[in-house]
Amino acid sequence: MNTDATAKAESKARLSAADWEHAALETLAESGLAAVAVEPLARRLGVTKGSFYWHFTTREALIQAALERWEREDEQDVLVPTGAIPDPRERLRELVRQVSHKRPSHAVLAALFRALDQPLIGPVVERVSARRIAFLTEAFRHAGFDPTHAANRARLAYSAYVGFVQLSRIGQPRMSHEEFEAYIRDFIDTLVPR
Numbered sequence: 001m002n003t004d005a006t007a008k009a010e011s012k013a014r015l016s017a018a019d020w021e022h023a024a025l026e027t028l029a030e031s032g033l034a035a036v037a038v039e040p041l042a043r044r045l046g047v048t049k050g051s052f053y054w055h056f057t058t059r060e061a062l063i064q065a066a067l068e069r070w071e072r073e074d075e076q077d078v079l080v081p082t083g084a085i086p087d088p089r090e091r092l093r094e095l096v097r098q099v100s101h102k103r104p105s106h107a108v109l110a111a112l113f114r115a116l117d118q119p120l121i122g123p124v125v126e127r128v129s130a131r132r133i134a135f136l137t138e139a140f141r142h143a144g145f146d147p148t149h150a151a152n153r154a155r156l157a158y159s160a161y162v163g164f165v166q167l168s169r170i171g172q173p174r175m176s177h178e179e180f181e182a183y184i185r186d187f188i189d190t191l192v193p194r
Contacts, residue, residue, distance in 0.1 A: 015047055017055040017065065024066040029107035033115040036063055060120060067112075067124045074105050074128075079135055088142035092192045095139070099161060100184045110169045113162070133158050143192065157191055 023044050024036050038059055042049040056062040078098050085091040099105075109128075115121045136154035145153060167173060175183060 015045060015051050015055075018069070019045060020052060020055055020062055021066040021069045024062055025070055025104075025108055028066070028111045029104055032111050033063070033118060033121065036066075038062075063120055067120070070105070070108055071124070071128055074102075075131070077105075078102065079132075083135070088139050088144075089192050089194070092136075092139050092143060093188045095136075096157075096184065096188050096191065100180075100187075106165045106168065109162070110165050113166065129158065129162075153191065160187065 020041065023041050027035050027041060027044065036059070038049045038052050041062075042052060045051070052062070056065065078095070082091055082095040082098060085094055109125075112121050112125050116125060133154050136157050137150050140150035140153045141147065143150075
């Protein structure tokens with residue numbers, strides 16, 4: 001075996017748990033929960049399924065770890081940076097701008113909503129949704145809305161997001177890039193009036 005082939009084989013043998021988690025999330029987003037299986041993931045990663053068992057004892061353990069990674073990364077990528085914006089109205093506007101362009105995260109969430117009847121999925125969706133709604137509610141409170149209106153706007157914003165994510169899975173609404181950006185601007189202006 002030549003040195004390039006040896007190096008490639010050694011690299012594949014050293015896959016981390018994170019590599020498996022990322023592959024599981026990509027597969028979940030592309031094909032749904034049922035497609036997240038050890039053998040197809042091993043083929044996707046170019047390794048034997050024995051590599052899987054160095055990191056996980058079961059498929060369910062991988063799914064749990066992958067979903068925990070998705071939660072952490074989504075929070076770190078969006079909620080933490082936007083939460084640091086001092087002006088609460090600008091924080092909300094930037095949150096909508098950021099979230100509206102997070103395509104891989106949308107695909108994972110849409111797949112999770114399609115699998116809510118699975119024992120591992122319901123609690124994750126409930127936890128993520130509660131955290132997001134709480135973040136929105138707090139931002140609306142800081143933007144000057146009373147507690148009732150802040151909670152209502154938070155639910156409205158999250159419902160619109162979830163609905164849009166679900167519609168996008170079936171190719172609706174069909175919009176050009178310019179139409180989508182105009183939609184996001186209108187949505188922000190409706191949700192967070194100046």
